[in-house]
Amino acid sequence: MKSPFHIMLIPTLGCPSNCSYCWSSEENSSVMNLETVNDVALWLKDFQKDQVTVTFHGGEPLLAGADFYRKALPLISDELTELRPSFAIQTNLWRMTREIAEIFSEYSIPVGSSIDGPKEINDLQRGEGYFEKTMRGYKIAQESGLSVRFICTFTSYSIEYKKKIFEFFLNNNLVLKLHPALPSMKGDNPNKWALSPELYGELLVYLLDRYLENLGKIEVMNINDLFRCVFTRRGSVCTFVDCMGNTFAIGPEGDIYPCYRFVGMPDFVMGHVRTHPSKEELLASEAGQRMLRFKEYVDKNCQDCTHIRYCRGGCPYNAIALTNGEVKGVDPHCIAYKRAFNEINERLNEEMFGSSSIDMLGAGKGIVEGGRPGIMALMQKIMSG
Numbered sequence: 001m002k003s004p005f006h007i008m009l010i011p012t013l014g015c016p017s018n019c020s021y022c023w024s025s026e027e028n029s030s031v032m033n034l035e036t037v038n039d040v041a042l043w044l045k046d047f048q049k050d051q052v053t054v055t056f057h058g059g060e061p062l063l064a065g066a067d068f069y070r071k072a073l074p075l076i077s078d079e080l081t082e083l084r085p086s087f088a089i090q091t092n093l094w095r096m097t098r099e100i101a102e103i104f105s106e107y108s109i110p111v112g113s114s115i116d117g118p119k120e121i122n123d124l125q126r127g128e129g130y131f132e133k134t135m136r137g138y139k140i141a142q143e144s145g146l147s148v149r150f151i152c153t154f155t156s157y158s159i160e161y162k163k164k165i166f167e168f169f170l171n172n173n174l175v176l177k178l179h180p181a182l183p184s185m186k187g188d189n190p191n192k193w194a195l196s197p198e199l200y201g202e203l204l205v206y207l208l209d210r211y212l213e214n215l216g217k218i219e220v221m222n223i224n225d226l227f228r229c230v231f232t233r234r235g236s237v238c239t240f241v242d243c244m245g246n247t248f249a250i251g252p253e254g255d256i257y258p259c260y261r262f263v264g265m266p267d268f269v270m271g272h273v274r275t276h277p278s279k280e281e282l283l284a285s286e287a288g289q290r291m292l293r294f295k296e297y298v299d300k301n302c303q304d305c306t307h308i309r310y311c312r313g314g315c316p317y318n319a320i321a322l323t324n325g326e327v328k329g330v331d332p333h334c335i336a337y338k339r340a341f342n343e344i345n346e347r348l349n350e351e352m353f354g355s356s357s358i359d360m361l362g363a364g365k366g367i368v369e370g371g372r373p374g375i376m377a378l379m380q381k382i383m384s385g
């Protein structure tokens with residue numbers, strides 16, 4: 001099965017917020033013009049024959065304004081009908097208006113946003129007033145029928161409040177997707193907020209247990225993804241597949257990068273949409289070669305790991321962004337991934353072949369000792385969902 005093809009459009013690197021641990025936003029950044037959007041569509045027409053997902057990302061993509069989306073969406077959609085484009089957006093929602101929400105609802109655009117838990121925790125990490133501004137945008141999006149999901153960034157600070165944060169998502173009927181804070185590329189103390197791989201691993205196991213206790217009442221996307229990896233033996237999200245060649249990002253000026261996370265880093269420019277580079281040409285660029293060197297490194301250095309098929313060394317950005325593109329190791333979150341994959345595999349084996357397997361296959365409910373749902377119950381839920 002082929003990996004889905006994904007284009008990330010970055011209309012601007014600017015952002016009205018100033019989150020403490022942010023690594024990507026720039027103040028006073030330029031905004032993509034429609035000529036560049038047109039170049040993107042014309043380039044993709046030659047570049048790609050299969051279905052394409054286009055995600056607007058940032059910086060803060062809503063800074064581009066309603067007029068940008070009113071024109072850019074039909075432009076891409078009409079030019080690329082054969083590629084059956086679907087759209088998505090990742091935004092903090094501050095600049096959401098009824099006008100924009102209506103445009104997005106015409107194209108059934110799912111919205112990804114960010115909230116780090118209850119107001120006091122969120123605003124301490126993301127800045128005073130963030131929570132209210134995001135919730136205001138969330139309300140507008142909801143009233144227009146848009147589907148909104150939140151990413152919750154866990155930091156070295158908020159990890160202490162993991163119970164409170166989980167309960168916030170549970171009690172507000174929100175889907176939980178988590179993201180570990182990475183070392184920041186700006187400021188004097190890059191590791192201040194970063195979540196260590198060890199703590200990230202513990203957090204994943206903690207959330208697995210809370211998820212099992214509350215099965216049917218909440219979705220924890222990362223746990224679903226890790227499960228799908230183990231059951232299907234193939235990566236289920238970009239972190240766990242070879243993303244090089246299947247994902248590209250276009251910066252505000254039309255430069256092509258391997259992923260939105262690299263946008264604004266000159267060493268990672270692979271080409272420009274105006275010259276219509278082929279996939280081979282992009283991968284032959286110095287930035288493309290760096291991504292491929294990561295893949296080779298993983299093939300060699302992870303070959304004895306039982307999870308290599310569905311982990312693929314994790315995210316190349318995490319591995320090479322802080323070493324100026326030099327491949328010195330796999331994704332530092334390897335420790336966390338291994339911990340979570342091992343935990344799922346061990347519990348599966350225990351429930352299938354060990355002493356805790358009661359009523360697992362018989363009644364088909366995956367209930368283990370103590371009457372609580374086990375890992376098989378979660379597997380049934382995910383695989384039937």
Ligand code: SF4
Binds near residue numbers: 240259318
């Ligand atoms: S670089 Fe990382 S975040 Fe970007 S597409 Fe690849 S795995 Fe995903």
Ligand code: SF4
Binds near residue numbers: 305308314331335
């Ligand atoms: S868990 Fe670690 S060693 Fe195993 S494939 Fe992933 S990155 Fe490599």
